Amino acid sequence: MLRQICFAVALLTAASAHADEISVAVAANFASPMQKIAAEFEKDSGHTIVASFGSTGKFYAQIKAGAPFEVLFAADDETSARLEKEGDGVAGSRFTYAIGKLVLWSRKEGFVDDRGEVLRKSDFQHLALPNPKLAPYGAAGIQTLQALGLLDRLQSKFVTAENISQTYQFVASGNAELGFVALSQVYKAGRIAEGSGWIVPPKLHAPIRQDVLLLTRGKGRSGPAALLKYLRGDKARSIIKSFGYE
Incomplete structure (x- = not known):
């Protein structure tokens, strides 16, 4: 029995020695x-x-x-x-x-429609997105607005975050009514788990x-x-x- 225990300890020691x-x-x-x-x-x-x-x-x-x-x-x-x-x-x-998939998201239920028309209505003060020079999701957000012909109109409403996590916090806290975030941040059980959102069609930005x-x-x-x-x-x-x- 003692021999078996010693052998088991030796195996565990060997395994931990090779663990990085x-x-x-x-x-x-x-x-x-x-x-x-x-x-x-x-x-x-x-x-x-x-x-x-x-x-x-x-x-x-x-x-x-x-x-x-x-x-x-x-x-x-x-x-x-x-x-x-x-x-x-x-x-x-x-x-x-x-x-990745880009989503226009708000913590408010019903605020963002399933076609993104809220962007054209401009019925908001702040639009959050990650720094497009550092974050690909921010660049995708800019490309989306360019494709929709809305970049110049909405640029004054931008709240630029350092990264996608901070962008999510801006929207979740209510400091921005809506923002471009990663779908993974708000997705659960096959749907947007809270608030409202528009999953941006991939054709509107680079993959x-x-x-x-x-x-x-x-x-x-x-x-x-x-x-x-x-x-x-x-x-x-x-x-x-x-x-x-x-």
């Missing part, structure tokens, strides 16, 4: 899915994820300045491609983990392809490699789809 703590930079729109994926991944693999959430533009600057991230979950496909080209990412490791990249600091480590592999599995993909991503 993975430093991950995650686009703010993907915070909720990442938290669920991390919980499942940690149970299944034994590795631990330490995630930082923020704007993709700021993460790019931090990585270039030497921030110790090992994996980047970007909110676009351009930033990861740029880092890979510049030698900050492992060549061939990049792939699209999700395609929000979100790429993941193994950064050079994560090269050769088992944890980051296991995480990228896990993302392609059915469990992770099911979680991603449950938040409204394609």
